[in-house]
Amino acid sequence: MPHAIIELPAFAFTGCGAAGRYRHTMFVEFLGIPRERAGISEMELDAETLGQVLGELSARCPGLSELITSDGLHPSLAANLNGAVFVKSLDTRLGGDDRLLILSADAGG
């Protein structure tokens, strides 16, 4: 299935990530199973912490919601910031133009 890159306008959504509430516009990239579940390869949203991103994803992407709990991502998934650092803490601060990658934690095989 080809994967469309869909840039979602923030104003189309309600909840914690609604436009204007957070200062930073950042990108989420989905790889592997998260991409399958989300149905898209990339999303733009406003958030300042990892916890806020996950809250937004849970609300926007029903297919991902079962893999996101109040504690964070399901252990089968991992989050990485800009291809560099893997992050877990929901308090992790995100800067403008950051790219958060959501991928399967099981990287090899």
Next chain:
Amino acid sequence: MTSGHAERVPISDDVLRQYVGGSGLGARLLLGSDLDSCVGPAARKNQDLTPDPLSPEAPLIFAFSALVGSPLTTSAKFAVVSRSPLTGRFNDSLASSGFAIAGKQAGCDAIVIVGRAPVLSVLVIDNGNVRLEPADDVAGESCPVTEETLRARLGHDFRIASIGPAGERAVLYATISHDGRHAGRGGSGAVLGSKNIKAIAVRGTQRVEWAHPRELTELSRDLSKRSFGPATAKYRELGTAANLLTFNRFGTLPTRNFQQGTFEEAPNLSPEQLRTEHSRTRASCVACTIGCEHIYSLGNGGVRIEYENLFALGSLCGVSDQAAVLRASQRCDELGIDTISAGGTIAFAMECVERGLLDAPWLTFGSGDAVLKAIDLIGRREGIGALLAEGSRRAAESIGQGSIAFAPQVKGMEIPGYEPRGLQTMALGFAVGARGADHNRSGAYDVDFSDKVDRRNATLDSVRHAIDTEDRAALMDSLILCKFLRRVLEDFYGESAAMLRAVTGWDVTADELYETAKRIVATKRQVNLLAGWTPAEDTLPDRFFNSPLPNDPEASLSREKLQELVAEYHRQRGW
């Protein structure tokens, strides 16, 4: 094989408990020494581990798993253990399915083969009866045709492990194939071929007994249920091929013989794209609930596709042509060739051609036709194929002119699809691996893809993580359970102990298995020491030192740093 003699010898419970089965038991039997009381004359001869691994006296061991024949998911596995003709060092390659169960039901914990049959033969093990039959009708045949022919001849209740033409011609990375799967790395197929054995056919009808059937049934049911969950979704839905785009995104997808960490045409080889152009079916090994195999249509048949095929025959050779990569994978399966070593050696040759070190102008990066031609030449050991059939290290030694610096191997084993500069805990795992660069014996990439370490800047703290993944892999390969269960098993040692208790009745504990894992790793090293290993082998090719990845300047590794990590690894191991 030379004398046509077969002997059934008991293995003591002490040895089985200390080494469990699979890789661990195989390593112990390979050592041979002081096993007189439990292993027969064949294995007793194995104390000298310096002869050529392809010589008649070199043993080849099929070791079954302690758990095989139980209802535990993924437990139908066997290990093939020998010294590797590719590396000269310890080798254990694993495969799955009915052959393992048949071996266990024939009453075997292991089959040790030494000698050389006078003519190309089939070794038939029919419960307690062992005999050699001529293999004239399958000489030169592919692995699938060999299996089909022999089952038609012997009966469909036989399970067949066979070599293809590559094993018959001693390609140093020839595989042993069973039911489309391969004991793939290190050249086990060449070792079997050197014994003039085309195939082993096993039929077993004995019931496998379990110490605590009710407890085992409950454990099995629970494990199967968990194996359907999110922890294994990747394998079910996309297969290991899902790694391709992830690794490309992280700049860790080896490309054009490790000259780059990203491949601009990677999306074309992704499973997401493959399934748009090829119909896909899923399959699984016997007794497996995960079903990780994704078989893509190709011509009138299909081909199992894994990440390692796509990387080795695709990005590593700069090839993005889907059909060429699928066909190359299929051709390797037919010939009985390890796809990783084939791709690594061909990519190395392509770079040699690019640098003017090898006269084969057709062998260029990006050419799917060249990859296919090279594979066929390797399988026949014709022309340049005779050189490439030796693997990249020996080819480099033959070509000279400094080419060993970019031969993509450790201890002679071609490096799998994990860029060491961008995955530095894995780099350590590759360097110290008993069988050379291998992602199945060190799962250190899991650590690199976590918040435990900085994957591009390994520190001494990375070492304990590399050791932990290596220990876990050693135990999994001895139980044997599929590594795709690793995130399903939340208390790995504790749950493993419970399974072993239920099957064997041993009062084994998590702590005991923790020590068992370390014992198995140490035993593999002991084999290597007897085979001539030196500390200098625990390193990477020069290519990876002091030259960061072109697209990721932070992914840089120095020789001194790796040496420091290796020294710390040896210190923590107590070696």
